[in-house]
Amino acid sequence: MTVTKITLFDIPTTLPVPTSPNTWKVRIALNFKGLHYTTRWVETADIETVCRQLGIPPTSTSPSGAPKYTLPALIDETRSTVKLSDSTPIIAYLESTYPDPDPRRALYPADTRALQALFEAHVAQRITARLIPVMVMHMYDKKTPRDRVDFRRRMEAAFGKPLEDIELKGNAREEAWRELEGAFDELAVYKEKSGGVYFTGGQFSVADLTLVGIILAMRYDSPDEAWPKLQEWNKGEWKRYMDAFEEYLLVR
Structure with a gap:
């Protein structure tokens, strides 16, 4: 496992596992890449407060124009502090920052x-x-x-x-x-x-x-x-x- 200091923000449930499709996307990517990470569980009612406190960016804006905060979010403090939200940019970041030397293990195969x-x-x-x-x-x-x-x-x-x-x-x-x-x-x-x-x-x-x-x-x-x-x-x-x-x- 690659030694990294990554925190994944996910949503707790009454089960021993999460159920959010988007947070699972990031979790599987981290596991596949063999990156060390810890999970911080944040109930949906607290997502905006936690993200604002930690400086995690919003993912979009609501119809009123107010910033909208959702999970997954990720903070990587391995080299310098990087704070991201939304599964697509998070996975793109992980792919570019921690590429696998084997092109057959690329999450974005060439030109796709x-x-x-x-x-x-x-x-x-x-x-x-x-x-x-x-x-x-x-x-x-x-x-x-x-x-x-x-x-x-x-x-x-x-x-x-x-x-x-x-x-x-x-x-x-x-x-x-x-x-x-x-x-x-x-x-x-x-x-x-x-x-x-x-x-x-x-x-x-x-x-x-x-x-x-x-x-x-x-x-x-x-x-x-x-x-x-x-x-x-x-x-x-x-x-x-x-x-x-x-x-x-x-x-x-």
Whole structure:
């Protein structure tokens, strides 16, 4: 393991593991690169306060124009102090600062950054956005007591209805799961064209980190519904896919 002084900021849950897809992306990248790091757990209700206190930059702005703070965030004090937020720039920083001498282990294989970004946008539209209406109560249940209050407030403001009414039920729920299965069918076709275990063939990349983070949220937030469904789709393809990442799923 490379000796580094890195702090990863992640969101605690009632489980022994986190469930945020974006923080998982960074955690897997750190584990894959063999970088030493520690985790600082920050409830969502405290993210803005902690980031402001530590000088961690916001990730975007709210509709009112106020800065918006989200996790993951990272502070690297190995050489000089670097403070970053948002999974994409964090991973780009780790890749440029701690490159692997073997190009086959690059998280951004040569000249693929545009394609990686397109993949992330595709997954966000076809999968991530569709998971909330079938997983919102599963997500709520895994939050800490304080974060349940914050999660309810944010989700109800975004959807304009009570949290319990956001989650689809009955036929609408079944249709949503069929659409999600179709989205994974599409990804399976793309992945087969790579000719390897990963979406870029024999090496995994940021595209895989994006999808693995989402699948981990399904596995941990919804172990009794989303995860069993996913394991059945595409003749067990996604269970085999996840098996290839198990050694990088350590939580430090």
